[in-house]
Amino acid sequence: MKFNKKTAMLVSFTLGTLLVATTALADIASKSGYDQLKDALKVTAQQCSEKFDSYTMDLSIEVKDNGKTLESSDSTQKYDRSKPASENINSGSGNQNNGAKQYSYSDKTSMISWQDNDPTYYVSEYTNPEERQAGFFSNPFKESSADDFEKIADAVVGSLKDQVVVTENSDGSLGLAGSLTEVQIPALVNAVVSLQLKQQFNGNRKDMPHLTKDVFVKEVKGTAKVNKDGVMESILGTAVLSGKDEQGTVHEVSVEALATLSEINSTTVTKPDLTGKKVVENITNENPSSEMSNPEKFMGKFKNDILIEKDNKFVKVGERFVEITQIDNKTAAGRYYEVYKPGFEEYATAQRDFKFAAKKSEQQGNPIYDITTESMNTGKGIIYFDQNGGKINFNINPLSNGGLQFDSNFSPDLD
Amino acid sequence: MAVFQAALVNEIEKLYKKKKALVAVLLALAVIVIGQLAIVGVRSGFGLRGAGSVEFPMLVLSVVVNTILPLFTALVAIDSFSGEFSQNSMRITLTRPVSRFKIFTAKITAIALFILAMLFLLLFFSMLAGFIFNTNSATWVSVFQTVFSYIVSLLPMLVLALGVVLLANTFKNGISVFFVAILLFIGLKVLGVLFSQYSSLFMTTQLDWYNLFLINSFPLGKIIRQFLIMLGSCIMLFTAGFYLFDKKEF
Known part of the structure; x- marks a missing residue:
């Protein structure tokens, strides 16, 4: 009797274990x-x-x-x-x-x-x-985060897998x-x-x-x-x-x-024939953050308006100028100055006029230059050359003074 | 058989007289009430339907099979074994002219009946709440599916209960059994999420197996595999639990 009970227990335990093991393996092997x-x-x-x-x-x-x-x-x-x-x-x-x-x-x-x-x-x-x-088409599963996303998706899908x-x-x-x-x-x-x-x-x-x-x-x-x-x-x-x-x-x-x-392997892509068509053409650098191919185009004067708010109106009191005198892919130099219109000299309390030198920043590819000025008390700043917009962004701290918001966007002065 | 019946009645009566069963019932009702309030809140607050009359019982089921049902199953199972070990009332049970196998089986059956009773209670009240408060979305098929989902949830719960019984016969202290059981439960849940391709190995993933019966295409192969895994686990855990129970000296 004692022996029988033990055997029975052993047999049933083994049976249960085998049943779990085999079906679990089969379940893992079967692809849902x-x-x-x-x-x-x-x-x-x-x-x-x-x-x-x-x-x-x-x-x-x-x-x-x-x-x-x-x-x-x-x-x-x-x-x-x-x-x-x-x-x-x-x-x-x-x-x-x-x-x-x-x-x-x-x-x-x-x-x-x-x-x-x-x-x-x-x-x-x-x-x-x-x-x-x-x-062109890049494989999304090759992205470094793809594995993590897959895990998350698996967990979310959970019991709906089947x-x-x-x-x-x-x-x-x-x-x-x-x-x-x-x-x-x-x-x-x-x-x-x-x-x-x-x-x-x-x-x-x-x-x-x-x-x-x-x-x-x-x-x-x-x-x-x-x-x-x-x-x-x-x-x-x-x-x-x-x-x-x-x-x-x-x-x-x-x-x-x-x-x-x-149409796998049988698709043809043909360039449209432009002869005799009305064409609007522009030369762009697709990726604005890439290195400039012809930095010389930024030589010259860039300006924007100095505005104040007076009697609920914006009034132009003068102009800011950034003049680039030298530029290549590594360095740039120039002068920043402000010109106030006659009659508004009272705003020109801290009229600025300084020369600066700039060096390409460490940031990979970006046409951003770090500025150093002759008198360092004006602080450090950066210039960013926007190739697509044909503008420059000149930011130097601190440039704003009472009431006049400094505008860092400069357009070419072509007049 | 008459002996077994007597033992079973005895066990059920013990279970029924305990406060835990009552607390379980009250908590189950609280889940339904809170769930229904949440649905009503979502409906008036966000303009979403939340859940229809049939989806509400399913929502309740998906919540309880992962929370209060395993919790109270564990409590009842621990009480039935560790509780009696520590109160020494097990001796009284064993002095009766009933074999240990029958006592063990009677205890397990009583726990299974408790789970089943809980499931039916939840089913009844959640359906009632669903029909009274929610937009009617019922068809005969969906009502049948709901009832069936509740019934098949018994099996994974039973596996869980047998696992807890095995623990209760391994450790002396009821509290340590409870904590080990909870830690294991959470651990298996986490593993099931992290290694989702091996999830069928972990007993907690089967708690959601009622979902398989709702699939239109009825994945028979998967259902059979899951059933066999649970059956195997039941046999294994039952035997192991009984082996320890049989060897125990009081």
Whole structure:
């Protein structure tokens, strides 16, 4: 009897342990639909940024209220990584851009944009092409914070992981589908999302129904298609928000988004032919923080007005000048002075006129120069050369004096 | 069988006479009242619906399975073992002509019945509150799903109770059992979040397993795996607990 009891206990304990161990292992090994979705996204992002020579991405979004379309937009992006060049076509109805199609083309040296209803082509030429390569699709999973975000997403998704259903097709492609109705969405998530969406809808759009009562997320569903190479070809998501407006009418606002990836390795991006077209051209340096390619353009006088407030009006009492006498990519020198108009000399109590020298600051790439003046009692300051705006920002402390606000923005004095 | 029945009735009566059971019931009702007030507040304050009549019981369930239900299950389980060890009333129980196995089983059954009673109580009152105060969003399917979710929550609770019983038979002091149980519970919860791919190993993740039954596609494989894990844990913990209980000298 004693022996039997012991054996029975041993057997049942072993059985229990084995049962837990094997099923737990099986459970860990089995990939949930959510994991497969994540894998597909990772593969797609990696292939798009590293392997495919060219592809077309399309994203269309439609917002409906009780079945009536409020707004729709469609954007197609064609990438050719071998050139590299990309093309962008945006169209949309609703209160933005009146349904006109907008195009843009960009490669290493130029960006051209134009519109359906406007014959003008806007062309920007870039002076530093080597810095423009990064403008193409980069893999978001390669970012240093991607791992942390993934962990957070996993934790948030939590028990909803199993909501994604995978169907395998005979050709090796996968279909992923998932749907959440109101019972399945955790109440807290539902409340936070509804509040967010409610404020978004109510805040900035006039044609959106103004939901005030009983707002809740009714349904969220999505489907995705993954081809046999593990690349996601399309993903469709729908969310339905239900609520009542002030009159008590029930609105069901649905947002549908469809993203597709197509024409892999067969997309062609062609630069538009500009011959005989109306062209507006400007030369820009895309990245204002980069090193200046031609600092000499900042040689000369820059000025702004000295203003005071008098009898409820702004009155110009004089001008501030910054004169750059020498500049290159490392150093700059010049003079700062103020000129007061006749009749306003009383404000010129601390009229300043000093020379300064400046040295490029340590900050990587930025055209910011640290100022040192002859008489150091005026303190230290910086100059920032705004290449796109053609302005300089001259800031030196302390420059403001009683009643007159110092304006650090100087425009070129071209007269 | 008659002996077992007598032992079970005895255990249930002991449980029923204790204040803890009453406190558990009152707290459960308090959760429902507070939850309902919060929903009403959210509705009038932010204009959100909060929860409909069916979602409210689910909201209550998601809160209680992670808080007061494990807490009171642990308290009751500890009371049933450590309490009697320290008061020496276990001797009286054991002097009856009932085998230790039957006493152990009767105690476990009583705890399981307590959990079940709590779940039904919560289900009844949260449904009542849900229907009285919230917009009606019920369909027969969703009502059935709700009832089912409450019933299946018994299983992970039972695993938890058996775990606590094992602890109660390992440590002498009831208070230390309680604290070890709480620390383990929190620890497993944290591990489940940090290592979400291995979460099926930790017993606390199964507390939410009722969610699996709500999924439209009904993931049978996953449900069976989770069920087997819990079944295995039950067998393992029951045997280990009984082994210690059987060897104990009073």
